[in-house]
Amino acid sequence: MKKVKADPKGVLTGAHYLDGDFAIAEGALAAGCRFFAGYPITPSTETAERFAERIPFVGGVFIQMEDEIASITALIGAAWGGQKTMTVTSGPGFSLMMENIGLACMMETPLVIANVQRGGPSTGLPTLVGQGDMMQVRWGSHGDYQVIALSPDSPQECFDLTVRAFNLSETYRVPVFIMTDECVGHMHEKVVIPPADQIEVVERKWYQGPVDKYRPYQPDKDGIPFMVKAGDGYKFHTTGLTHDERGYPVINAECQDWCVRRLSNKILDNADKIIDIQEEQTDGADVVVISYGITSRVAYRAVQLARQAGVKVGTLRLVTVWPFPEKRIRELAGKVKAFVVPELNLGQVAKEVERIAAGRVPTVPVTHCGGWVHDPDDILKAIKEAAR
């Protein structure tokens, strides 16, 4: 993994008053993204607009494609042309992108997709918050594969996690998702962008060896193959069909096993390096509140009130939602009395927590169909119930 300093042309150093969507665009530019193909969809359009305004002064391409399917496909093509690429969308567009997310996983293409979640399903609540795509990001495309999903809770984190998303995607050659929501996306807060030499950016794992020895999908020691780009003379082939290390399609069960397991293990074996969770007062807690995104900020208010009422409650904020922090939650399941999982959906991450707790402790979901954030009192009630 080769780390370099960010290109100062794309870094808007300073303290700014930005909303989450704009912060994502700034994060992308800081991380070296010079290709953006998108399609307007509320509440993510501002990111595309900001990128379109900034890119002519930085040097790169913004193209508004004809639909989300074209957007994600153009991203994959541009990644193979050597660029760092990104798009933003929301629920309906995310559903459209699913087939080619599978293609990106199969071809092991680094790219970043931000999903500014809104109320669903279907057209739902275009202008209001939701968090209903958390399982879809993991399972949306067909077949078995692994992705990385991050969940920022503020515009500052939108900037920071976008830079991290690019670094993760280049390190692991996998699509990385930034699962914000309309609330964080449209919230204006202070965003401090450091100078370019303080931002670390991961370069792609380029192959440097002889042309005839190149095997596009021969994993390196860390399980991740070296990548090349079109135009460098390697004359490689890559396909969405199940393929062997030459990139040629091989249609049998052995190759499928080799190919698919490798794609999963690439992420699962490195989960410890990828997973990022922020815990607070979980040692000795009776109840742990597991939350992510905007809900974690609302939950924190409830946690404060619960602590004032004498409940021993800790918080665990999921900064990376996928791969899921199974190890830590399994550990905590042996120590606490209950988990409380507030989210703006009918219990998607709660089911995952419940699965991992394996019946040792109850998992109390605090569901909310979206459209607004939780009332802290609802979460407080659940915490107090759980503590009993």
Added chain:
Amino acid sequence: MKKIFYGELKPKKGAIHINKNQCKGCGFCAEYCPKDVLEMSEEFNLKGYHPPLVKDEEACIYCQLCEAICPEFALFVTLKDKEENQGEESQSRP
């Protein structure tokens, strides 16, 4: 440069090389050869198709149509006797 008059020009001659086991017996080459040089044979190749055979090698004028039209990339023509052809190469396949 040596002057060449039309009366002294000799037609080019080609030698046809057939990769019999790559052939799928479609018959395009035999059908469209302008000089009837090829015909489909009775023998079977490894896959059970009838590859073409060169019926009349002397008649081949190195037009390379069979090479261009073969969907299997299974046959090609090389120029025979370069000296006789005044060192000219065919324009189609330099």
Added chain:
Amino acid sequence: MSREAERPAPTNPIDEFLRKDRIPHIWCSGCGIGVVVSSFADALRKSNLDLNKVAIVSGIGCTGRVAGYVKLDSFHSTHGRPIPFATGLKLANPDLKVVVFSGDGDIFGIGGNHFIHAARRNMDMVVICVNNFNYAMTGGQVAATTPLDANLSTAPFGNFEHPFSLPYLADACGASYVARWTCLHIRRVTQSMQEALSRKGFSLIEVIAPCVTLYARRNRLGDGLNLLKYYYDNSVIQHGADTRTIDISYQSKMVCGKFIDREKPTFLQSMNTHLKKSLGDKYVPYGE
């Protein structure tokens, strides 16, 4: 069978363009796709392009397999999406020459939306569409190009849907180079491909090819040779014909030729010109 006949001592000149470890290919005996690939290899050789800078993108389908057999940077993307893939590839690295080589069902059926927008933007790419009038790989279903009354597995009593006229569609969308040939017009196909490869802008070359196992068999049109002959004998060459008049109907004359060849600024040229005009020296030009 003697050994020497199997391995001729001089090599086939096309071998340097093919991935020899994957030949023989999967196309049927008498399929026209191989002929189009041969014409394409010829065009690449004659056009003197740097083959390290040529990238080929295919979709899914019989013609979509071309990417796997040609020795260039090749991409086998999802069904209907080679054109946006090629768009991304070209915009990421404008030095590349990008060729989309796919079938009629892939480009104009599921990929129809992408085609019209790429043509509208005059995206710099060459689209070679092998038209066999059906979705062959999946067993011969009706496609957007199937002529009226043809019989296919999802139109078992005859097709009653009106098909596209591909050059007309490309013309209406603003493509800057449109030609149609049958695959037997080998040298003309090569010539069209050379012209398209040497120019900038969106080019479409439609090549009509026989589909033996499905289209020909279901419609009792004979084998590959019969259908190839039929297409060629029923074609007339009319360069510059009005694209509104050149539909292909079942068992009638097919008009071939180069219909459109016009100069238009490409997407990147328009982007750079316009932004330079609006933003002056602060604009950082891209790709030129």
